Amino acid sequence: MATESPQARDEALGEELLLGQGAGLMKTAGALVGHGFLLLVTSISALAVLFIFFFIIRDALPFFRLEGLRGFFTSTEWYPSGSPPVFGALALFFGSGLVTAGAVFVAVPLGVAAAVCMSDILPFGVRQIVKPVVEVLAAIPSVAFGFFALVVFAPMLQEHGGALLALGAWLIGAPLGFLAIVVLSDLLADRLPDGARWAGRAGFIVLLGGLAVLGMLRLTGALADVTIYSGRNALNVSIILGIMALPTVVSVSEDALSAVGRELREGSYALGATRAETMLKVVIPAARSGILAAVLLGVMRAIGETMVVWMASGNAAQIPKPWYNILEPVRTVTATIAGDMGEADHVTGSARYHVLFALALCLLTFSFLCNVVSEWASRRSRARSG
Amino acid sequence: MKHKMLRAVLASLLGVALVLTAGTPSVCAQGEQSRIVIDGSTTVGPIAKAFAEYYMSKHPEVNITVSESGSGNGAKSLVNGVCDVADMSRFMKQSEFKAAVDNGIMPVAHVVAMDGLPVIVHSSNPVKGLTVQQVRNIYAGKITNWREVGGPDARIVKISRDTNSGTYETFETIVMQKQRIAADVEYVGSNGAVRQSVQSTPTAIGYAGLGFVGSTVKALEINGIYPDRATVSSGRYPIARPLFMFTNGYPGLGTHLHAFVTLYLTEQGQDIIEDIGFVPVTNY
Numbered sequence: 001m002a003t004e005s006p007q008a009r010d011e012a013l014g015e016e017l018l019l020g021q022g023a024g025l026m027k028t029a030g031a032l033v034g035h036g037f038l039l040l041v042t043s044i045s046a047l048a049v050l051f052i053f054f055f056i057i058r059d060a061l062p063f064f065r066l067e068g069l070r071g072f073f074t075s076t077e078w079y080p081s082g083s084p085p086v087f088g089a090l091a092l093f094f095g096s097g098l099v100t101a102g103a104v105f106v107a108v109p110l111g112v113a114a115a116v117c118m119s120d121i122l123p124f125g126v127r128q129i130v131k132p133v134v135e136v137l138a139a140i141p142s143v144a145f146g147f148f149a150l151v152v153f154a155p156m157l158q159e160h161g162g163a164l165l166a167l168g169a170w171l172i173g174a175p176l177g178f179l180a181i182v183v184l185s186d187l188l189a190d191r192l193p194d195g196a197r198w199a200g201r202a203g204f205i206v207l208l209g210g211l212a213v214l215g216m217l218r219l220t221g222a223l224a225d226v227t228i229y230s231g232r233n234a235l236n237v238s239i240i241l242g243i244m245a246l247p248t249v250v251s252v253s254e255d256a257l258s259a260v261g262r263e264l265r266e267g268s269y270a271l272g273a274t275r276a277e278t279m280l281k282v283v284i285p286a287a288r289s290g291i292l293a294a295v296l297l298g299v300m301r302a303i304g305e306t307m308v309v310w311m312a313s314g315n316a317a318q319i320p321k322p323w324y325n326i327l328e329p330v331r332t333v334t335a336t337i338a339g340d341m342g343e344a345d346h347v348t349g350s351a352r353y354h355v356l357f358a359l360a361l362c363l364l365t366f367s368f369l370c371n372v373v374s375e376w377a378s379r380r381s382r383a384r385s386g
Numbered sequence: 387m388k389h390k391m392l393r394a395v396l397a398s399l400l401g402v403a404l405v406l407t408a409g410t411p412s413v414c415a416q417g418e419q420s421r422i423v424i425d426g427s428t429t430v431g432p433i434a435k436a437f438a439e440y441y442m443s444k445h446p447e448v449n450i451t452v453s454e455s456g457s458g459n460g461a462k463s464l465v466n467g468v469c470d471v472a473d474m475s476r477f478m479k480q481s482e483f484k485a486a487v488d489n490g491i492m493p494v495a496h497v498v499a500m501d502g503l504p505v506i507v508h509s510s511n512p513v514k515g516l517t518v519q520q521v522r523n524i525y526a527g528k529i530t531n532w533r534e535v536g537g538p539d540a541r542i543v544k545i546s547r548d549t550n551s552g553t554y555e556t557f558e559t560i561v562m563q564k565q566r567i568a569a570d571v572e573y574v575g576s577n578g579a580v581r582q583s584v585q586s587t588p589t590a591i592g593y594a595g596l597g598f599v600g601s602t603v604k605a606l607e608i609n610g611i612y613p614d615r616a617t618v619s620s621g622r623y624p625i626a627r628p629l630f631m632f633t634n635g636y637p638g639l640g641t642h643l644h645a646f647v648t649l650y651l652t653e654q655g656q657d658i659i660e661d662i663g664f665v666p667v668t669n670y
Contacts, residue, residue, distance in 0.1 A: 077569075080549065081549045150579070150583075151582065151586075154586065155586040155587075158586070158588075229540070229587075230572065230590070311575075314572040315574070316569060316570045317569055329572045331573070339575065
């Protein structure tokens with residue numbers, strides 16, 4: 001092409017334009033068929049979503065017609081095989097919410113910290129190794145996670161529950177407390193006169209730090225005495241789901257952080273900001289829509305997961321007492337659909353069959369909303385950084 | 387050369403096949419129906435399936451289909467003449483009998499096996515036995531601590547099969563007797579998972595099929611009776627029940643249907659039933 005003269009190209013073009021009418025038609029038809037085929041292929045995935053919605057709604061509606069909306073959303077009594085059956089799904093929604101919240105609590109701080117580390121702190125060579133390793137987590141089948149949760153993690157929680165809880169409290173509490181103490185002492189020291197500032201700062205750090213360590217020791221002392229009777233509980237599943245959601249959160253937020261332009265970082269450094277200030281005050285706020293998208297994708301991963309919760313959450317359809325007691329077994333919406341399908345499908349047409357579709361519809365609606373919000377957030381982040 | 391060899395091999399294969407088919411005695415009379423349709427309980431289903439597999443391997447000309455749609459639906463199918471055999475994990479209700487007779491169908495029950503459910507605990511648990519009443523109260527949430535039944539001071543972790551299973555159905559019928567199972571009972575998806583959970587949880591109680599009691603978990607005496615083959619088949623162990631196959635009248639002697647529903651009386655039938663984990667009614 002490069003050697004072609006402009007005239008030759010024009011001639012070639014002219015020849016093309018002067019093709020006979022029949023050949024032109026053929027070409028147009030060919031293009032149409034090709035476009036049509038591609039459009040069809042593309043729209044299959046979109047149509048699949050529509051079909052899924054259609055069929056789930058079609059089978060969910062009879063349930064609401066038979067049993068009404070009120071008991072389904074407000075009762076915690078789930079006895080689908082009782083006589084008469086009771087379909088109160090509130091405890092199931094609560095169970096799904098609890099383990100998802102727990103998973104977010106595990107995955108988001110860890111995931112965002114890892115993403116920051118990968119995008120701004122680790123040298124390039126190390127990042128090239130770490131990122132694929134984190135992504136391997138996403139490739140582990142969920143049944144393997146479930147098996148681990150049931151056979152390894154649950155007995156571990158039962159045997160060393162208190163010690164593990166104390167360890168967890170330190171892992172979460174120590175860095176957070178350290179940050180809070182440093183910031184607080186800085187703020188307090190700022191009020192002192194100039195000369196006493198350094199000494200005051202050191203004094204505040206020692207004082208607050210001492211108090212914090214004492215508090216942590218008391219807390220972990222109390223936690224160490226906790227006995228976990230059953231390792232198949234919300235905590236177990238939350239941690240495993242958090243680990244499963246980790247690769248999603250890490251890679252999406254790492255993309256968001258990397259998308260924040262170099263100029264912003266350089267500008268921040270030029271103004272005299274430290275690396276920590278640049279990260280906390282410039283880069284993370286600039287990437288917050290992308291991080292929100294990452295969190296929502298993590299939520300969707302956790303709420304839709306079935307195998308792990310079916311195997312290791314205990315499947316007790318209850319709201320724990322008190323409600324935040326994550327050491328109790330819970331039952332999620334997904335596990336209920338999977339677990340009750342076998343019994344329900346042969347009584348096609350009964351409320352017991354349709355209630356599973358009603359649950360699926362709720363789940364689908366929630367995921368759909370999450371997806372819309374995360375799409376909106378990642379678009380915003382792209383628009384801002386691009 | 388190659389063709390010839392292939393042909394020789396084929397011919398010898400055919401010969402062997404002919405000899406084999408000729409060798410098996412044929413039970414059926416000429417022109418008899420060679421299709422058996424089975425429907426019903428998910429508990430009895432595995433027996434019917436294993437029987438069908440065995441029977442069809444002996445009689446390739448017979449086609450047996452087994453559906454598992456629950457005892458109630460099995461009875462309905464038999465009443466409507468849709469199936470030849472109704473698998474049921476309970477006896478027919480009066481209403482079902484009446485409907486059958488009104489339809490000109492005479493249900494005949496064949497007790498193909500016994501089903502027993504041991505209540506299992508961790509092997510370190512000092513409790514030796516419970517009464518049915520105590521097991522019911524534990525699962526209903528009225529007894530929550532092992533201390534109340536003579537054990538250590540620890541919360542009872544209750545484990546149940548999922549509501550899908552016939553095991554659950556048996557337990558619900560015989561033990562719970564219309565009492566609701568408490569909301570904090572844990573559900574697991576298989577007999578193996580019940581055992582896994584109980585053997586790893588010192589304070590757990592669970593129930594599973596007879597075949598799942600081994601060295602890793604301890605079966606409790608119920609009302610003073612230890613669950614084993616003898617106590618289940620004699621009916622002394624309380625959490626046990628017969629499993630039925632219902633036919634329309636007694637099947638004609640010598641028919642495939644007759645051979646099929648009396649398979650449980652043969653030695654092979656007994657082995658099959660034992661393999662699946664049920665208690666056979668025969669003792670070879």
